[in-house]
Amino acid sequence: MAKELWQQEADWLSLLRSGDHNAFARFIDKYKELVFLCCRRLGLREDEAEDVASETFLAAYKALRRYRGQAELSTWLWSIAYRQAVNHLRKNRRQRQLEVEPDEEIASNREQAPAAALQAEEQQEIVWQAVDRLPRLWAMAVILHYREEKSIADIAKIMAARENTVKTYLFRGRERLKQMLGRAFGEATDVSR
Amino acid sequence: MLADRLNEDKFDRTLSQALQRHSEPVPAGFTAMVLRQVREVQEQRILARVVLQERLALAACIALAGLAIVVAAVFPEIAAAAFRGVTAGLTGQGEDLIDRIPLAVKALSGQWRLYSVLGAALGFAVYSLVELLVGDKATIA
Numbered sequence: 368m369a370k371e372l373w374q375q376e377a378d379w380l381s382l383l384r385s386g387d388h389n390a391f392a393r394f395i396d397k398y399k400e401l402v403f404l405c406c407r408r409l410g411l412r413e414d415e416a417e418d419v420a421s422e423t424f425l426a427a428y429k430a431l432r433r434y435r436g437q438a439e440l441s442t443w444l445w446s447i448a449y450r451q452a453v454n455h456l457r458k459n460r461r462q463r464q465l466e467v468e469p470d471e472e473i474a475s476n477r478e479q480a481p482a483a484a485l486q487a488e489e490q491q492e493i494v495w496q497a498v499d500r501l502p503r504l505w506a507m508a509v510i511l512h513y514r515e516e517k518s519i520a521d522i523a524k525i526m527a528a529r530e531n532t533v534k535t536y537l538f539r540g541r542e543r544l545k546q547m548l549g550r551a552f553g554e555a556t557d558v559s560r
Numbered sequence: 561m562l563a564d565r566l567n568e569d570k571f572d573r574t575l576s577q578a579l580q581r582h583s584e585p586v587p588a589g590f591t592a593m594v595l596r597q598v599r600e601v602q603e604q605r606i607l608a609r610v611v612l613q614e615r616l617a618l619a620a621c622i623a624l625a626g627l628a629i630v631v632a633a634v635f636p637e638i639a640a641a642a643f644r645g646v647t648a649g650l651t652g653q654g655e656d657l658i659d660r661i662p663l664a665v666k667a668l669s670g671q672w673r674l675y676s677v678l679g680a681a682l683g684f685a686v687y688s689l690v691e692l693l694v695g696d697k698a699t700i701a
Binding site (some may be wrong): 391 | 571572574575576577578579580581582583584585586587590591593594595597598599601602
């Protein structure tokens with residue numbers, strides 16, 4: 368069964384590399400959420416996110432022939448999306464927004480709920496609101512690590528940063544999240560101590 | 561210590577689960593839009609390849625013609641010998657004509673007007689070559 372799946376994946380990859388449109392449509396469907404997630408978390412507006420997402424897939428289409436499986440396909444695409452989004456910010460002289468914390472205005476109405484037992488949906492909402500309040504690079508590292516389950520080495524490749532820098536982003540992001548979510552998750556995890 | 565560790569692990573787990581449950585909204589028709597762009601890129605690539613082939617063919621014609629003029633003007637003996645060599649095996653009838661070329665060139669040596677025209681033609685050929693190869697008039701954007 369596993370061998371069959373692997374074979375299907377290999378066939379799909381070879382179709383992708385050959386420029387097959389159906390295979391590429393599947394590729395887009397599979398990874399479009401990831402690309403939009405990257406663009407929006409780096410602070411692109413909705414119209415910008417759509418432009419950069421399509422540029423990302425076009426860049427991937429052009430580069431697919433050269434993809435040799437040296438990294439996971441999702442890691443490879445994350446790195447393209449990240450580069451495209453950062454280049455877009457740089458072009459518009461907005462790369463500084465990667466370092467600073469998002470405007471309080473955005474998060475002002477997103478105070479955590481009381482520590483009562485939270486429904487999964489509420490919990491998810493609160494976590495994302497907290498992640499949105501982190502500086503973009505920290506948020507990116509947190510999402511890649513905790514959501515996408517990428518290794519430090521892979522995150523470093525995606526973000527074109529040193530592994531130690533990624534570790535710092537992750538440590539700081541996690542600490543800040545603990546502070547912010549402490550109240551909301553207090554009863555469940557007692558992390559606010 | 562162990563309690564702290566457990567809490568840390570629990571926090572990480574809760575964080576992971578909450579982040580993984582999230583589904584990022586994507587605009588409707590996004591896949592179709594990207595596929596349309598991909599097709600446009602492919603068409604542009606094909607068009608660019610055809611234009612490049614045409615440019616190269618035209619450039620080669622101009623370069624060959626220019627080269628022939630230069631050789632005939634500067635090295636009439638070599639040109640005549642080359643023509644003779646090419647045609648000798650095919651037919652002897654053209655020899656008279658070929659023999660006349662260096663003679664005509666010799667007769668015309670010292671005719672600075674002719675050389676000025678030739679120079680201008682060569683200059684134009686070089687300009688055309690540069691324009692064809694690196695000019696942006698025919699660039700497929």
